[in-house]
Amino acid sequence: MSTSHTSSSGESHGSVASYVIGFVLAVILTVLSFAVVSTHSLSPTGTLGALSVLALVQVLVHLHYFLHMGGSSEQRWNNIAFVFTVSFVAILIVGTVFIMTNTAAHMMSR
Structure with a gap:
């Protein structure tokens, strides 16, 4: 078994x-x-x-x-989807922090 x-x-x-x-x-x-x-x-x-x-x-x-999730060829699509998701979330977080920081900097100058 x-x-x-x-x-x-x-x-x-x-x-x-x-x-x-x-x-x-x-x-x-x-x-x-x-x-x-x-x-x-x-x-x-x-x-x-x-x-x-x-x-x-x-x-x-x-x-x-x-x-x-490993390096085998069967896991290729899972790995690609995971990398895409992590990249998307990273872009979303970095973009949000950039926008909020930029907005705060412009609001403080008035």
């Missing part, structure tokens, strides 16, 4: 072991994030940098182990 599950379209949903590994890594990264903040062992800039790195690794763990 195989521990990998497939859907009716033949896509792999991962194994129980894969989900357990992802869960354990996610918990470890979360505990590390809390430890960095609660111990105050780093400077504020160092804390922000460490949390940023831990958050990026956490996102990659979730993408790989829970969303099953």
Whole structure:
């Protein structure tokens, strides 16, 4: 009996072991994030940098182990859609911050 599950379209949903590994890594990264903040062992800039790195690794763990996004050719369209979505959201956020900053600067000059 195989521990990998497939859907009716033949896509792999991962194994129980894969989900357990992802869960354990996610918990470890979360505990590390809390430890960095609660111990105050780093400077504020160092804390922000460490949390940023831990958050990026956490996102990659979730993408790989829970969303099953990998480098295989079967995942190409999923990866393209993900990159498009992230790009769109980044443009939206950067544009919003730019507009709000520009508006605030022009309102203060009057």
